[in-house]
Amino acid sequence: MQLPPGPKTSTWLLNLQFAADPFGYMDAIGKRYGDIFTIMVGSTPVVIVSNPQGIKEIFTKKEIISPGELNRGLSVLDAHNGLLSIDGLRHKHRRKLLMPPLHGERMRVHGQQICALTEKVMNERAIGKPFLVFPTMQVIALQVILEVLFGLDNGERYKQIGQLIFSTLSFLRSRLTRIVFSFPYLQQDLGRWSPWGYYLRLRQEFDQLVYTEINERREQPERSRSDILSQLVFAQDETGESLTNRDVRDLLPSFIIAGRNTEASAIAWALYWIHKKPAVRDQLLQELDSLGECLDPISIVGLPYLSAVCNEVLRINPIQIQTLPRRAESPIELMGYELSPGTILRGGIYLTHQREDLYPNPKEFKPERFLERQFSPYEFLPFGGGARRCPGEAFGLFEMKLVLATILSRYQLALVDTKPERPMRLGLNYAPARGLKMVIVGQRQRPAKPQQFVVGSV
Template sequence: MTLPAGPKTPSWLLNQQFQADPFGYMDAVYKRYGDMVTIMSGSTPTVHISNPLGIKQIFTNTKEITARGALNRSFAPGTGNQGVLQLDGLRHKHRRKLLMQAFHGERMQACGRRICELTEKIISQQAIGKPFVAYPTIEDITLRVGIEVVMGLREGERYDKIKHLFASIIKYSQSPLFEILTKLPFGQQDLGQWSPTGYRLHLRRELFQSLYASVQERREQADSSRTDILSDLIVARDETGEPLSDEEVRDLLLSPIFAAQDASGTALAWSLYWIHRLPSVRERLLEELDRLGESPDPMSIVALPYLNAVCNEVLRIYPTQLFTFPRLVESPVEVMGYELSPGTVLIGNIYLTHQREDLYPQPKEFKPERFLEKQFSNYEFLPFGGGARVCIGATFALFEMKLVLATILSRYQLGLVSKHPERPKFGGLICYPASGVKMVMYGRRQHQGQSQPLVFGSV
């Protein structure tokens, strides 16, 4: 076996360096070792690849390289033991198909106006002249959308409880206190609700119980006219023709809602940051939106080329996930000239692929125009991963991004509170804005044939 070069630093220290400055760490590793790097985890070599040709090999060489669900077991506490991330083979393929049918066609079109309504409702609650943090505000929108699309719930006691639990789990897991406490001795042990890990597990149990109750209730009150994912799963049959168990249905609900809330919310928060940091981007977007008139059809908004380019550039510079889900070498295989042995783990580094000078000149600069000038392959631009483990809601995530942004930009005048660059902070798979993107509402924006200038007032 011939492995690419890599740092000899102990893995625990590399992890600390990464946590402190993820992008700086990855840029430094790439500069020293190139686009294939070996990181040792005990005796297991993990090869990180940021070359599009190498990424294509690991996505398409499915005989020697597999995307085993067991490699994602660290996500099981949040996604369930029977969630789509943990499944393999025919079960995985079958469940993905069940989940993905809700994110395409007429269903997706039907919820377009609802996304705009929810965005308007929540953003309109911001007080004029008073700063607010965009990230949790946007996550409130994406979580509501996720619960409605996945579970078909809009209001009521169960809706409120499930929404509260999903929001609490994300907020608690990203809190500085939780990060500090879990690094202390015994910090990752379940010592009851007063311990950080114990409290998170308590929230998880509460969420699982609420979802399970929803599954049982829906099974007792089956309604063929419903068009949400939960209703689809209730009547679905597995690959052997048997109904899915209540536990499996519950677990399959988790990933789509968490992804809708966290990944989509993060991408939208970064979008607001870049759009309001670069006035030329904002003005061009408003000109494009204004040409559609005052109450455009959601599908007309989604088709706008510059809006699409802006969303893609947001996802390029800060992808919703920094890495692909891991793959495992099952039999000897050659990747980019290296002979790799069984047991080697392969991970596509999405961030570094998106930072390649040969693909994206001046990669640190926010330039949406690059997506108008060139069509990138699925191995060059892969913000939602790729291959068998590509995000099931990728198409819907872009759809939602465009409609939320269009609603906010066309109807409200916002500004950034700080002139300092927003710093990314890594959590789980995602790099979210460390300050949450602090903004201020200046008032409603009147539609014009041409975009009006943004007038900043005193705060």
């Protein structure tokens, strides 16, 4: 075996350095070791690759697999039956169930819900009074989960599930929680006030509420409902049988955990960069104004410059820094190195997005990159890749575009703090460390008639 070179620092010190400045640490290690390097996690070598051809081999070599066991603990609500933990044809089929078709009337209905929820939350922020963007986007994302995912519209269960999701995700963010989940001997139920005991009770409450909701859908079926929970309740598994209540329950956390923090982080970073770059903001507003007074969701998601802006946000501030882990099952050759069975391999998303040969001046926010050329899925991979690519990618981009379009079209915003925002690790995501403080300067008047727009006209 010949492993690629890598840092000799102990794992605990690497973790401290990474936690202090995740992107800065990856920049430094990538500059020193290049396209491929090894980090030892205990006695297990983890090889990280940021070369597009190397990433393609990781995703396509039959000797490299992506077993669900490597992902256990990443989404602690879904136990051993969620999408991250299952494998093979079962994983492939369930993944399709979590990719709701976004077309036609369903797309328009979900889009109108997202736009209305965004306006509702933003109208609660006072004009002239600074507010934190990231927590505000979390509120919007949570309400999208409740209405679009669960199909709930106010009422007691709406409040109960909303509060439970908020409490669970807040608990999972704490450093103490990460320590408890890293060491099995700390996972003891010592009552509600112990970390593990509190987690078990949150999970029990989640199960009770979700199973009650699922049973009610089965007892009073409304086939016309468009929410994702109802679709899952009446879906069939890979054998043609209806999903069990447990199957449905275990598929939901993939939306809940990723949906709230991932979307909130991506939209917050978008608002940051758009307002750091007035020329980008002006061109984006000109494109949005070209739609006229009525913002139709289907028209919004097709806007080319808005799409380019979202892609550039996800390039420079990816929602995850590496792909999910894969494992070599037999000896393999990768980029000139001979790797033994058991070696863990990960695609370096952040480092790939920072390659000078792909993205000249990679620290510069420049949406035009995505209008000038099309990048392969091994060059631009904000949602991961291969069999473990995030199934919520299409819906995530759909939501991101609509929330941004609604905010920018209807509100004049300004940054409060001129200091650069730094990323802070939040589970698998990297949110603005200070929450991004902005202020609503005033309402924005949209033109009654569509304005002509040409990409690159500003």
